[in-house]
Amino acid sequence: MDTKTKEQNQQIGALMNAFVQHTVDFYNELDSYPVCPHTPQEILEHLQTQEIPSKGRNITHVYEEMLKEVYSHTILAQHPRSFSCIPSTASMLSWMGDVMSNAYNLHASCQVNGPAPYLVEKKLIRWMCDLAGYPKEAGGLFVSGGSIANLTALTAARDARLTYEERSKAVVYVSDQTHSSVAKGLLIIGFCKEQIHILPSDSDFRMDMDALKTAVKQDLKQDKKPFAVIASAGTTNTGSVDPLKEISELCQKYNMWMHVDGAFGASALLSKKCKKDLEGIENSDSLSWDAHKWLLQTYGCSMVLVRNQNTLINSFSAHPEYLKDAESSEGSIEFWDLGPELTRPARSLKLWLTLQTIGTEKLEAIIDHGCAMAELAEKLVSEKRDWEIISHAHFGVVNFRCVPDSNMPESQLAILNQEIAKTLTDSGFAQIYTTELKGKKVLRMCTINPETTEKDIRDTIERLEKIKETRLAH
Numbered sequence: 001m002d003t004k005t006k007e008q009n010q011q012i013g014a015l016m017n018a019f020v021q022h023t024v025d026f027y028n029e030l031d032s033y034p035v036c037p038h039t040p041q042e043i044l045e046h047l048q049t050q051e052i053p054s055k056g057r058n059i060t061h062v063y064e065e066m067l068k069e070v071y072s073h074t075i076l077a078q079h080p081r082s083f084s085c086i087p088s089t090a091s092m093l094s095w096m097g098d099v100m101s102n103a104y105n106l107h108a109s110c111q112v113n114g115p116a117p118y119l120v121e122k123k124l125i126r127w128m129c130d131l132a133g134y135p136k137e138a139g140g141l142f143v144s145g146g147s148i149a150n151l152t153a154l155t156a157a158r159d160a161r162l163t164y165e166e167r168s169k170a171v172v173y174v175s176d177q178t179h180s181s182v183a184k185g186l187l188i189i190g191f192c193k194e195q196i197h198i199l200p201s202d203s204d205f206r207m208d209m210d211a212l213k214t215a216v217k218q219d220l221k222q223d224k225k226p227f228a229v230i231a232s233a234g235t236t237n238t239g240s241v242d243p244l245k246e247i248s249e250l251c252q253k254y255n256m257w258m259h260v261d262g263a264f265g266a267s268a269l270l271s272k273k274c275k276k277d278l279e280g281i282e283n284s285d286s287l288s289w290d291a292h293k294w295l296l297q298t299y300g301c302s303m304v305l306v307r308n309q310n311t312l313i314n315s316f317s318a319h320p321e322y323l324k325d326a327e328s329s330e331g332s333i334e335f336w337d338l339g340p341e342l343t344r345p346a347r348s349l350k351l352w353l354t355l356q357t358i359g360t361e362k363l364e365a366i367i368d369h370g371c372a373m374a375e376l377a378e379k380l381v382s383e384k385r386d387w388e389i390i391s392h393a394h395f396g397v398v399n400f401r402c403v404p405d406s407n408m409p410e411s412q413l414a415i416l417n418q419e420i421a422k423t424l425t426d427s428g429f430a431q432i433y434t435t436e437l438k439g440k441k442v443l444r445m446c447t448i449n450p451e452t453t454e455k456d457i458r459d460t461i462e463r464l465e466k467i468k469e470t471r472l473a474h
Contacts (some may be wrong), residue, residue: 008059015063022067027092031451034428035082039073049254080451081430081460086236086264088164088365090447091296093357097350098298106346110334112326114346121335121348124355128289129305131269133282139309141338142301142347146263149288149304150230151185152339156311157228157257157285158189169218170227173197175207177235179261205235205391205437207242216254228451229258233278233287234265237435237444239397241265241376244280253285260284263302265395268359269293271367273396285311291351294367294396296358296449301347304339312338370448373457377445380461386468392436396448399437402468414441416471421466430460 026033033034047069077088121142129138143149162170167190175196183196197219199211216226229251231242244260251258260266260281266289268274269281282285287305291297306312317337319327327334330368336342355363374393381387381400391399401417408416421432421443435444443464447457 007049008395011059015060019063019067023095024092025380026409030076030078031080031456033076033079034080035431036075036425036428037073038428043069043073045055050136054443056163056195075431078449079431080449080453081378081456082449083445083447084425084433084462086293086446087431087449088292089294089296090292090298091354094297094301094350095356097353100353101346101349106345106349108348109336110323110326110347111328111332117346117349118335118435120352121346124352125303125305126347128303132266132284132287132305134287134305137308137310138306138340139189139312140303140305141312141335143339143341144300144347145292146179146205146261146288146290147184148340149189149290149302150179150181150259150261152287152304152312153259153306154182154228154315155189155340156183156306157317159315160285161227161255161257162225162310166225166227167191169223169225171195171197171224172227173199173212173215173229174203175199175232177201177205177207177237177240178230178232179236179263182230186301201240205238205240207231207247209243210247211377212247213250216250216256220254221315226254226256228259231258231260232265233260233262234268234395234397235407236264237397237437238391239265239393239395239446240391241277241395244278244284246280248280249261251285257286258284259286259288261288263288263290264293267291267363268367270363271371272364274366274371277395294370295349295351295363296354296366296450300345301351309333309338316340321466366448366450369450370452373452373454374398374445376454376457377447377461380458384465386472390440390442397443397444397446399435399442401440401442404468404472410439412440417441417443419471420464420467423471424460424463427463429463430456432460432464 076082078090106117107113108117108121143152172186172191172195174196197215199215200208202208219226229247231244231247233241248258266287269278285307289303289305291301291303292299313333316339335344374396374418378389378393378398382389386402386404387400388403389400401413402420403413418434418441421434425431432443432445434441440458
């Protein structure tokens with residue numbers, strides 16, 4: 001290594017030492033920051049006009065610029081009063097794992113590249129398969145997110161259940177609450193929109209079983225091939241869980257693949273109180289699960305699990321000549337045989353670091369706390385006039401809306417609730433977005449951050465009430 005590179009590395013080390021303390025202070029004071037900071041227009045204009053230089057710039061200047069102009073102007077999804085989407089529960093433990101894994105730049109494609117990281121990922125996959133109730137033949141791997149987990153599982157499902165000639169007749173069943181990544185994945189692997197049958201959800205926003213049974217029978221009469229049912233374990237909108245046991249029984253009857261999108265809700269398997277709501281998940285053929293939703297991980301840490309690992313091998317196994325020396329043994333199964341990636345980071349290590357540090361009992365308490373905070377929000381809202389609960393608290397999600405006049409048209413109610421959510425979010429105190437349920441515009445809160453306190457919930461509901469009163473006064 002030349003002298004200049006060594007000198008630059010020393011500079012980088014000094015800057016990163018300062019950055020570590022900056023990050024610790026940032027996380028320790030996170031609740032004092034606005035959830036959605038305003039980005040000055042001049043910063044955006046500077047970045048818009050900034051060019052890639054032909055000669056390098058001073059590393060200290062670049063570092064300071066990145067810190068002030070880029071990293072400081074993003075929505076803080078890990079904020080304890082970020083209640084939109086599925087907020088990040090990222091822990092500094094996961095960040096620590098990120099820093100360490102990235103520093104070593106691990107290539108986690110096979111056992112030869114890193115026997116210890118390989119073993120860690122295998123152990124974690126087995127642990128999660130056990131939590132899901134999967135048999136010893138089960139397997140899986142870490143992927144970047146729920147979308148890729150769903151795509152990977154659906155590819156395995158297609159290849160396991162359909163011949164090439166049957167693909168054009170195949171039908172997949174989803175509900176009107178199924179995550180959009182499922183349809184995207186199906187389109188990517190060769191299905192068309194007409195093959196995706198969207199079924200209604202019931203009053204609890206779960207897949208309607210009567211509608212599913214009817215659809216299967218009708219499709220069989222029309223010489224179509226019912227191929228797969230995508231069940232949700234914790235929908236994004238309401239945290240609802242589809243009737244997994246009934247779906248699994250129907251899938252077994254018609255030899256359909258059952259995939260469970262548990263990106264959000266599968267983490268409830270760690271809670272003795274909550275896991276009963278996931279009964280039937282053990283009968284599924286595949287499962288997606290995001291550790292970066294409810295297991296304290298920074299983004300890019302998700303898992304795809306399958307009941308039989310051979311289904312992944314059948315779809316993804318490849319042994320080109322340039323990888324022969326990297327195979328641990330003749331006919332060995334490597335991570336590159338289980339998914340679409342060859343080059344892949346060691347996503348599992350930060351979760352391993354987190355679990356080794358805090359243990360599963362702490363994670364169970366975090367799951368239960370998230371659920372309790374949503375239940376508190378529902379209780380506080382239901383005690384106030386002009387508000388109605390649209391979906392009851394489940395898995396840390398609750399939906400409600402302002403209805404000051406039962407005769408007010410839906411279009412006006414939608415505008416009112418949209419304005420209430422926007423006003424609160426723009427204030428920086430808390431972040432709440434709206435969604436739509438059964439044609440109604442509603443305010444949605446997801447309260448899974450372990451740092452969210454009862455005071456955060458009470459203060460947020462009180463601010464919503466004051467915003468409502470101000471709006472109605474005008």
